[in-house]
Amino acid sequence: MIQTIDFHVPELEIMKVYPKPLYYLGNPALLKRPKISIVGTRHPIAYTKIYTQEIARKLSLAGVCVVSGGAQGVDGLAHFSAGVENTIMVAGTGLDIRYPSLHVKLIEGIEKEGLVLSQFEAGQPSLKWNFPLRNELVVALGDALIVTQADLKSGTMHSIEFALKMQKPIYVLPHRLGESEGTNWLLSKGLATPIYDIDAFVALFGKIDVTCKDDFLIYCDTHPLYHDAVAKFSQKVFEYECLGKIRVENGRILRA
Structure with a gap:
């Protein structure tokens, strides 16, 4: 059942207009957790x-809740990888x-185990002027904004504008020339910090040591081809697949 947030969320004071009412499905206690926003193409x-x-x-393993906008691409990857129980x-x-x-x-999974928020009443369809409001809320909730890829002319750049106005720290993945002109522009202007070491970055915000000691799982983070993984770690591939620790998608191995 759709309900409204009945407590004050201090992070949202930074918005142009505090969102009230703020509707939700799921677990509102996630709003009281450390949070990082992740957006992109x-x-x-x-x-x-x-x-x-x-x-x-x-970030999720380190106790940080991941916030995003549910869109195709980077948003969906961020929600899924954080785990539905640890994402807004x-x-x-x-x-x-x-x-x-x-x-x-x-x-559906986030509604049951995580948290879905909206500033819009039931029945409100996906209108183009809704999304800047959504983006502002996504950025406001996070202690920092991560942009993993963005074109110069994109909705993600609007999120970046909100982060700059709110004076939120902005972090980006380093990209080659021509791959992510939006984030490369931010770096050229000194407006963002590149993430070169993911564990060191997570340690800035998280409370748990996320350094992985499992050589096979470290290898899986490279998304190897299935037959290459079998050739290198034959026993572990079958063992970890049975344990549900990995999955196979489009011929590549991913962590579950």
Whole structure:
């Protein structure tokens, strides 16, 4: 059942207008946890996918709740990799609408175990002017903003504008020329900090040592081809698959 947040959320005081009422489905206690916002393109390259997932997963393991907007691409990867029980999705529609349809199952999981927020009443469809409001809320909730890939002319750049106005720390993945002109521009202007060491970055915000001692799981973070993994770690591939620690997707091994 859709309910309204009945306590003050101090992080939202920084918004142009404090969102009231603020509707939710799920676990509102997540609002009282340390939080980091992750946003980016709807069409990430393979490099971005790998490291968005690793950052979100390790933040979650370190006790940090991951916030994003539920969109296709980076948003969905961030929610999924953090685990539905440790993520906040900010919707651009009323909460009786699961949008985008691509993420219906993911959103259902977040509604049950995580938290979905909206500033919009039930029945409100996905209108273009809803999304700047959603983006502002996503940015406001986080102690920092991570942008893993962005074009110069994109909705992600609007989120970056909010972060700059709010004086939020902005972190980005380092990219080659031509791959992510939005984040490269931020770096060229000294407006963002590159993430070169994910464990060191997570340690800035998290309370748990997330350094992995398992050579096979470290290898899985590179998303190896299945047959390469079998050739190198034959016993562990089958063992970890049976234990549910890994999954196979499009011929590659991913952490579950």
